[in-house]
Amino acid sequence: MLRPDLKIFASDISLDALDVASINLQNYQVKNVLLIQSNWLSYVKTKSVDLVISNPPYLKPDDIHLGNLIHEPQSALVSPKGIKSFLEISHQAFIALKHGGRIIFEHGHSQRLEVTEILEDCGFTNIISEPDLQGLDRFIYAQKL
Numbered sequence: 001m002l003r004p005d006l007k008i009f010a011s012d013i014s015l016d017a018l019d020v021a022s023i024n025l026q027n028y029q030v031k032n033v034l035l036i037q038s039n040w041l042s043y044v045k046t047k048s049v050d051l052v053i054s055n056p057p058y059l060k061p062d063d064i065h066l067g068n069l070i071h072e073p074q075s076a077l078v079s080p081k082g083i084k085s086f087l088e089i090s091h092q093a094f095i096a097l098k099h100g101g102r103i104i105f106e107h108g109h110s111q112r113l114e115v116t117e118i119l120e121d122c123g124f125t126n127i128i129s130e131p132d133l134q135g136l137d138r139f140i141y142a143q144k145l
Contacts, residue, residue: 004032009049011038014075040085041092052093055106056085082108086115090122097144109136116140 010033012018018035025033036043041052057075059066060082069077079085086105093103103124107115112129119127124142132138 006032008033009036009044010034011036011040011043013037013039014073016073017076040089041096044092044096046095047098049096050098050101052089052097052101052103054085054089054093054104056089058082058085058106058108058111082111083114083118086111086118090118090124094122094124094144099144101144103142103144105140106138107140109138112137112140 010021012021012035015037018037021035024030025035040054040056057077057079059077059079061078061080063078063082066074066077086107089105090103097103103119105115109132116127116129119140119142123144125145126141126143128141129137130139130141
């Protein structure tokens with residue numbers, strides 16, 4: 001573990017997902033991660049975290065890629081209109097983050113503009129988009145000032 005001084009909270013609404021995460025933490029002897037069953041950041045105190053990282057569900061219910069994704073539950077993949085998760089997390093993250101805190105999202109390759117707008121509407125600044133290894137827009141970083 002490179003930074004045992006960090007306190008890491010990982011949440012999921014699915015108990016099955018948390019069970020898998022718990023096994024992985026044990027297998028890799030990670031001790032500074034607390035797993036919490038929660039709907040996004042609803043458990044976090046106001047202005048109490050430095051960083052939020054999320055790979056939320058971002059596919060639309062009729063997305064053609066769903067046919068190939070047979071190992072993940074639909075709830076981990078699909079969000080109404082493909083962006084509802086970003087709305088909920090962005091609002092909760094703005095409340096949870098300390099001043100200067102940052103948020104990082106993974107998103108669909110065609111969602112950069114929508115996610116950027118959501119973050120701007122929530123009050124985030126310094127919004128930067130980064131490509132994945134294929135050169136597709138897939139990551140957004142933003143800051144709460």
